[in-house]
Amino acid sequence: MLKRSMMWMMMLVFVAAPAGLASAAGAEDLHGRWELKTIEIQGETQDAPEGALAIVFNEDGTMAMIQEGQEADTGRYTVAGDQLTVTTDSDGETESATYSVQGDTFTLSFDAGQGVMLKMTFNRAVTE
Numbered sequence: 001m002l003k004r005s006m007m008w009m010m011m012l013v014f015v016a017a018p019a020g021l022a023s024a025a026g027a028e029d030l031h032g033r034w035e036l037k038t039i040e041i042q043g044e045t046q047d048a049p050e051g052a053l054a055i056v057f058n059e060d061g062t063m064a065m066i067q068e069g070q071e072a073d074t075g076r077y078t079v080a081g082d083q084l085t086v087t088t089d090s091d092g093e094t095e096s097a098t099y100s101v102q103g104d105t106f107t108l109s110f111d112a113g114q115g116v117m118l119k120m121t122f123n124r125a126v127t128e
Contacts, residue, residue: 029101030057030079034122041118055122084108 036053038045054066057077063086064072075088084099097110104124112118 028059030077030084030099030106031059032057033125034106035125036120037123038121039118040121041112042116054125 034055034057035051036048036055039048040046049068051068053068056064056066061076061078062074063077064074066072073088073090075086075090077084077086079085079099082098082100083096085094085096087094095110097108099109100107106122106124107119108122109117109119
């Protein structure tokens with residue numbers, strides 16, 4: 001289940017939609033690099049291993065998901081209200097999740113399948 005959720009997350013990081021849609025209200029809060037800090041499954045929270053997953057949202061609606069030891073997956077994203085929709089370039093799959101950005105914290109919540117709720121919390125990466 002967690003593997004499916006990580007795959008969904010990879011898809012979540014990219015959307016096949018017109019680039020202009022990424023500039024919808026709220027999308028600017030996503031721009032930049034985010035690093036996974038915690039994963040909550042059915043109410044139990046675990047710290048993510050350092051460097052396990054990073055997501056980069058670009059202003060033009062493109063994105064990249066970077067998992068340690070793997071080639072980056074790319075795609076496109078859009079936002080509408082509290083919904084983030086992504087489509088990966090690798091398989092063309094489109095998925096949506098509820099998201100929020102509060103300061104330097106980005107949270108994704110979605111049903112990972114079979115009624116299992118997953119919440120992933122990311123921190124904005126510090127740029128030097």
